[in-house]
Amino acid sequence: MMMDGFLKRFENVLDPFEDKGEARDHARVNRIGHLEPLPGDANAFIWHFAKQAKWPLIGLLITGGLTGLIEAVMFTGVGWLVDAMENSDPATFLADNVWLITALLFVTLIGRALVLFAASVLEEQMIAPSFFNRIRWQSYRRIIEQSYTFFQNDFAGRLAQKVQQAGQATGDFVTTILQTFWSFITFVVLTISILGAIDWRMSVVLAVWSLGYVWMIRNLLPQIRTLGRERANANSVWTGRVVDSFTNILSVKLFDSTRAEDAFVKEGFSRYVEAVRRLCRALTTIRTAIAVLNGLMMTGIGWVAIVGWQSGSVSSGGVAAALGLVLRLNQMSGWMMFNINGLVRNYGTIQDAVATISPVPTLTDRPDARPLEVVRGEVAFRDVTFHYGKGGGIIDNFSLTIRPGEKVGLVGRSGAGKTTLVNLLLRLYDVEKGSITIDGQNIADVTQASLRGAIGVVTQDTALLHRSIRENIAYGRSDADDDLIFDAARRANASGFIPGLRDPKGNSGYAATVGERGIKLSGGQRQRIAIARVLLKDAPILLLDEATSALDSEVEAAIQENLNVMMEGKTVIAIAHRLSTIASLDRLIVLDEGRIVEEGRHDELIRRGGLYAQLWERQSGGFLGDGERNAAE
Known part of the structure; x- marks a missing residue:
């Protein structure tokens, strides 16, 4: 509980609902289209949000670099210990190497734990809950202000998927760059420096390996980026089709005797499966290339280390440090390529989401728009x-x-x-x-x-919100008390059936939820709730x-x-x-x-x-x- 309370202190560093788009002009908050559009370019989109979490992200950059440093120090320390053991009397080993042992113990037991704890707090308490949600919140607000036509031309499920993907992909992209990728870069640079100090030929092998690694990233990953974007788009398509089927389930039940709906949804799934297969083929190719490249790198370093040990230019500790570092580098490089694949896929997802989120609304309030004043009603x-x-x-x-x-x-x-x-x-x-x-x-x-x-409106096609009866009636007048709500229901001849309503969660009467679009109610019941809503709005x-x-x-x-x-x-x-x-x-x-x-x-x-x-x-x-x-x- 003490730890839980301590961690809660960091959760409010970032406001998950802050929107920089309205900060410049608070007087326009009640206007449709008052928010500044989000950038339409993926890079600008990422930078737009990264600036909003500057200090936590800088902290993540620092901890990422320290993580790579500690990794390199720990493996190099193994070499130092081996050399110290060769050059010391076992009886006096601890006394002769007290500072080395103390330093390694501090790094292993305290320094590493502190850095990982700080990184975890930054990512799990500050960034993941608040930063990710801020992106989703601002994306949602831009979409909800689009014109009525915008929503007529797209699936509701697909739009919801874009909001979700924008937050997740952008957050993952930024945190991976600053933590995982930067930690890897730090480790590689330190490894090249350490191995160069042991034997210059080792640094040459690693430099050649680094060039090959960069070449693969530059030449093979763009294909994965394109395929990742196609996968994200195909994912949102099948999601939209499934949501459309579920939303219109009565029509499906009544008219889809030939199971055409299954074929329609299956076609969306098929497109997604094919997109995933293309992406997975590309991933297998790049993973195989990394395995071959790493095998050559480890063989080259091992050969130089053994030859150097034979000639006396490399100590036993140097061999141990070199082999430990390259084995760790092999492990990290495969893991890092996986993360780079994720970066590229996330970037493609961001590109796909931005195309939906960033367009400027076509129907907005004018800059000098003022509230309507109805005196006569002409x-x-x-x-x-x-x-x-x-x-x-x-x-x-x-x-x-x-x-x-x-x-x-x-x-x-x-x-x-x-x-x-x-x-x-x-x-x-x-x-x-x-x-x-x-x-x-x-x-x-x-x-x-x-x-x-x-204007109070009652339409022929009455769709209610999947909320309680009380919330639906008061939707146009949120400050209404129960007496006003009950009176509106009575005047709309709805007070007779409302007390008998029940929902699966055990709520009843005015607290009962009505299902998506009010599907749990009959057409006449929905209409009477809509009339009650207008009566209350007055x-x-x-x-x-x-x-x-x-x-x-x-x-x-x-x-x-x-x-x-x-x-x-x-x-x-x-x-x-x-x-x-x-x-x-x-x-x-x-x-x-x-x-x-x-x-x-x-x-x-x-x-x-x-x-x-x-x-x-x-x-x-x-x-x-x-x-x-x-x-x-």
Whole structure:
């Protein structure tokens, strides 16, 4: 316990959650994209983080050098002892060599232990927990600030893998360089110097060996670096595919009767296995080359030592020291080549991870962005054009003004642009032309956090966080107490089923976890939790994208009154497949191919006999044509 308490003192030397990217401008902390991007070059990426742990890493450099020094001294000391034994009377050996024996005992028992203890504290207490995690934390923060499109174009599992790999590979790379590699270099230099002092020919043999070792590193390891990067990428691909399968397990169970999912995942595994095999073939080649080179080195040193002993130029202690040093060098060189292989693989992993982590977010707050101030709640689209980068189609020169407190419904066939307009208002995408304003403030000029904080959203595809019911309801208002949370659940007609929930860990009711994306709950239960979350957030603007689509008619009727209360005094934009749920709104906007083709109240639009009337007739009659099956998507 005493040792445990002592070691804890070193664990807070580095803050695992410090982020230098925001230190220069604390006023921008609440802005999306306020963090400085991480370097896009692997070398710059490594140096960026190494500077953040300067003193512990310098300490690791010192202990690494001392470790190599102690190794060389201990093997050389064997030679000194042999010579001392040859030149001393056994009866007076200890008295005649007291200083030599004391020095060797100090190095072996105390000096070596102190150096290894210091190195262990630096690596295990300061660097491994905090430095590694700081890299992961800063990498996570850069990825989480990427645009919505960024996440649509990649696997969540693959992105998580990149965050993990970045921390592990960068940390391993730096610590191996400063501790293992530097210790080896120190040992090699000292060994060449010591053997040169014994017989100059030995230093020549070692110099030639060193050149061969460097040649192999320079000519054979680049291939391993490339193969290591390919292995890292293949690893993240199969991980992403497995996570995608597990995340969408219901679809897999319901539709994958031909086991196509197995084939898809297996193909990812196959790519990984092939990448590992290529890497392992290269490793076998380089390990064989090292074995041959080391064999030649040991034979050469041994021959010079024996010839020198025969001629009297090398003492018995010199032979013992030389053979001990080269045998240790043989062991260390094979071990070091393994570590160099690891360095190269880690470098390739870093290169691969940096390509994902370092890109600058495409959708960020402007440098002078200010918080949105919602006083009235007017929403205006002015000549908005947006095509998802397709060059045409979705929305062209769209204009619409929603008055403060007005309840507006968006209606139209699938692909009419309704959800796109909602996404643009939330600034999940930037408009290509035109502007969107709230109370006269261009949403491109305000912080994204304040914009989305002023809007409550219930979507058709409700995904909950794998956390407790309480945390999910309070997600948009973290300061809410239990009374507010319980009241929101009651108004969303969710308080009836929540007490009966249980999770595998024994938690129940509001403490029960809901599973990834809320998979443990029914669609209607998830929807009611999402509605409770919006009720609790109490934002001045509401976006309801099929807010009650997953509810049966009885439950929908039970919460409709509370939804009406929730909408009082707020600006509301609602999308609905079931037109009856929005028929009572102040105004209905009928869209077709990104344009407004009709607008007015429900009864007005019915009398006109246009697109809305057709949709209403088909839906109220219980039938929807193929082209008009969905009234709001």
